[in-house]
Amino acid sequence: xxxxxxVIPGFGLTTGVTLAILSxxxxxxxxxxxxxxxxxxxxxxxxxxTRPRVLSSFKVSFLTAFVASLINAVMGVILAWVLVRYxxxxxxxxxxxxELPFALPTAVAGIALxxxxxxxxxxxxxxxxxxxxxxxxxxxxxxxLVFIGIPFVVRAVQPVLExxxxxxxxxxxxxxxxxxxxxxKVILPELIPAIFTGFGLAFGRCLGEYGSVVFIxxxxxxxxxxxxxxxxxxxxxxxxxxxxxIALVMLVASFITLFLVNVVQNRNAKILKGGS
Amino acid sequence: xxxxxxGGLHRDTKGSKLVRYSLIGISLLFVFxxxxxxxxxxxxxxxxxxxxxxxxAVADDYTIKAILLTLEASFFAVAxxxxxxxxAAWSLTKFKFKGKKILATLIDLxxxxxxxxxxxxxxxxxxxxxxxxxxxQDADIKIVFAVxxxxxxxxxxxxxxxxxxxxxxxESQGTDEEEAAALMGAKGFTxxxxxTFPHIKWAFLYGVVLCAARAMGEFGAxxxxxxxxxxxxxxxxxHVEILFNEFQYVPAFAVASILVMLAILILVARSVxxxxxxxx
Numbered sequence: 001x002x003x004x005x006x007v008i009p010g011f012g013l014t015t016g017v018t019l020a021i022l023s024x025x026x027x028x029x030x031x032x033x034x035x036x037x038x039x040x041x042x043x044x045x046x047x048x049x050t051r052p053r054v055l056s057s058f059k060v061s062f063l064t065a066f067v068a069s070l071i072n073a074v075m076g077v078i079l080a081w082v083l084v085r086y087x088x089x090x091x092x093x094x095x096x097x098x099e100l101p102f103a104l105p106t107a108v109a110g111i112a113l114x115x116x117x118x119x120x121x122x123x124x125x126x127x128x129x130x131x132x133x134x135x136x137x138x139x140x141x142x143x144x145l146v147f148i149g150i151p152f153v154v155r156a157v158q159p160v161l162e163x164x165x166x167x168x169x170x171x172x173x174x175x176x177x178x179x180x181x182x183x184x185k186v187i188l189p190e191l192i193p194a195i196f197t198g199f200g201l202a203f204g205r206c207l208g209e210y211g212s213v214v215f216i217x218x219x220x221x222x223x224x225x226x227x228x229x230x231x232x233x234x235x236x237x238x239x240x241x242x243x244x245x246i247a248l249v250m251l252v253a254s255f256i257t258l259f260l261v262n263v264v265q266n267r268n269a270k271i272l273k274g275g276s
Numbered sequence: 277x278x279x280x281x282x283g284g285l286h287r288d289t290k291g292s293k294l295v296r297y298s299l300i301g302i303s304l305l306f307v308f309x310x311x312x313x314x315x316x317x318x319x320x321x322x323x324x325x326x327x328x329x330x331x332x333a334v335a336d337d338y339t340i341k342a343i344l345l346t347l348e349a350s351f352f353a354v355a356x357x358x359x360x361x362x363x364a365a366w367s368l369t370k371f372k373f374k375g376k377k378i379l380a381t382l383i384d385l386x387x388x389x390x391x392x393x394x395x396x397x398x399x400x401x402x403x404x405x406x407x408x409x410x411x412x413q414d415a416d417i418k419i420v421f422a423v424x425x426x427x428x429x430x431x432x433x434x435x436x437x438x439x440x441x442x443x444x445x446x447e448s449q450g451t452d453e454e455e456a457a458a459l460m461g462a463k464g465f466t467x468x469x470x471x472t473f474p475h476i477k478w479a480f481l482y483g484v485v486l487c488a489a490r491a492m493g494e495f496g497a498x499x500x501x502x503x504x505x506x507x508x509x510x511x512x513x514x515h516v517e518i519l520f521n522e523f524q525y526v527p528a529f530a531v532a533s534i535l536v537m538l539a540i541l542i543l544v545a546r547s548v549x550x551x552x553x554x555x556x
Contacts, residue, residue, distance in 0.1 A: 115321055
């Protein structure tokens, strides 16, 4: 399928190496998941995923990931806005710190947030005065997921905000619109696809998150047990078929999330291309 | 009319000042509480019982072994992903062929897979219930619950990190320069070294830093595949987990502080590379 005018060497070599490494590291292992689950009957699969404990872990996973991503969508827009539009001391450090969740190992984030939000911790102690427990509850899981997800939204919204033409805002201002109205009617509609992308990426990541959540969750069945944790405990009991079944459900969920993100991204790219 | 505009602007600046300070305030508070405070917590917890306890925990035999294993896994992840990233970027940006889009999607796939599932698929591929397990056993090759499994899982979770940085840069660069060089008789590797690489140098370094960061911190995937054999298959994050679960909080945070320092180092390197790359 090479173009007839190709003069650059290395097609065979680079494509060959790419396919070889891709097969060994990604394709064959992922295929083994499919092969393994194909050996199970449909009723076995349904049996596993309708166990009350498994169902409730799905509920906890989706609920906390959704709430955390919602918080991140709001906080991410505020942070991106502040970083793009305002100047203030420590701005560069704040901008760099946003990336911390990518650089800090999740297990370290997990134990740090646990120590901080337990009743004996600085933040947890404060909230304990009001009878609010953070660590070892679903609030704790959500806090950990907010930590994990925040850079996704900020880094999705920031470049769009940077490119936004201030002429529209000025025009709206000249026409007498208030700042609030300009934000809701002029700025926010431009940001929606980027916010959705950031939300989707954060949600996908949060669904599968394990390291930061496992310490702060307390892992009580039906209360704070997330789906990745159930997979882990099934594996420790060498129940590979249950683990694989639950993994398959989570995998499909994250693929759907990513697919939706891609659809929005492609459509947005087309609009941007057509507009300019 | 001009007075109306001025009046409007005047009202806006007053209102927007309040909005500006409260938004900056909210942002600083969020960054401090969610991001900075956890870092401070790690350091204060690590030194809670003084420096002697801290250094004892850091210099512990198992900690040293965990550091070495983490370095080993990170080294292999960066090395393999470098080879892969360069080849994939070259193949995907310099040539047109069928299935290119699918290939690009497959490369990005691993980041969407939960770390736990990433560990699970290697367990299924090379573990006891795998069809190739007897073959591996005959050849005396151990992958699951051993170092090769950890290395494989680490490569998997960092798989697209380098190629993802290279592809957009090479795409915007086009193929004209390489075509010209090839027509003048330059060999493939010469073209890459003299023409392509200078363009992608910073993007490449950036990818390496991101890859190394994720590799040293990977927890879920490695946790599934390692079998938690202390001193044998324990990476730094797993060592932190074991200590924490044994209620050895001070040693756990002491070991975690090593990872915090590495994370800060990576953030600084990242922003330096980004800055230099942008200057170019």
